[in-house]
Amino acid sequence: MGRQAGAGAVTDGRVPGVERYGQPPVQWRRHVRGADLAAVAEVRRALRELLRHWGEPVAADVAELLTSELLTNALIHxxxxxxxxxxxxxxxxxxxxxxxxxxxxxxxxxxxxxxxHGRGLVLVQALADAWGVLAHGVGKVVWFELSGGAPAA
Known part of the structure; x- marks a missing residue:
């Protein structure tokens, strides 16, 4: 199910489906201090609320799991x-x-x-529809995408 960038994944930062539905995307951003592992649970709760009315419940659960894995990796490493x-x-x-x-x-x-330890990226690779790593000035962005929202028109 999962793909890494370069294997047919979206790598330009656009989220699929925006043009098809004609609706602007909703964007939510959170800054987390270094070593603030308690923030991971807070982020999970906020993400769960954001996704509460979005798509399939299983996709929302997977998004929550993979987000906590990537955020935890960033804070630990x-x-x-x-x-x-x-x-x-x-x-x-x-x-x-x-x-x-x-x-x-x-x-x-x-x-x-x-x-x-050591299972976060393996989970992302296995469960995300697409994922990848982009060098970003000082540092990097690790990303994933999941479909599972509104059915295709």
């Missing part, structure tokens, strides 16, 4: 916090997590020794 941007259209949701560390993440198959 960087020192300067993160900026979360959610763009919502009737057809799709795009979530971007920008951090300020230059190292690009790569998914790896976790081992038993990893405990509960």
């Amino acid at each position: 960087t020192e300067h916090g993160a900026v979360l941007t959610v763009t919502l259209t009737p057809a799709a949701v795009r979530v971007e997590v920008r951090d300020f560390a230059p190292a690009l993440p790569t998914p790896h198959a976790p081992t038993d020794d990893d405990g509960t």
Whole structure:
């Protein structure tokens, strides 16, 4: 189900479905301080509220899970916090997590020794309709997209 950028994924920052439905996207942004892991639960609650009337409940649940994985990764592996941007259209949701560390993440198959760590990008790869990493000045943006909003007209 998941695709990485370069494998047919949207990489230009546009959310699919905007032109088809003729409605402007809704965008929500949140700045999270470095090491503020308590903010992950707050972000999940706010995202759940934002997605409450959007699309299929399963897609909203997946968006919530993948958002918390990417945000947690950014907070654990960087020192300067993160900026979360959610763009919502009737057809799709795009979530971007920008951090300020230059190292690009790569998914790896976790081992038993990893405990509960090392599964975030593997989940994104498996569950997102599209995902990728974009270098962004100082740092990067890790993003994913999910369809599951309004049915195609």
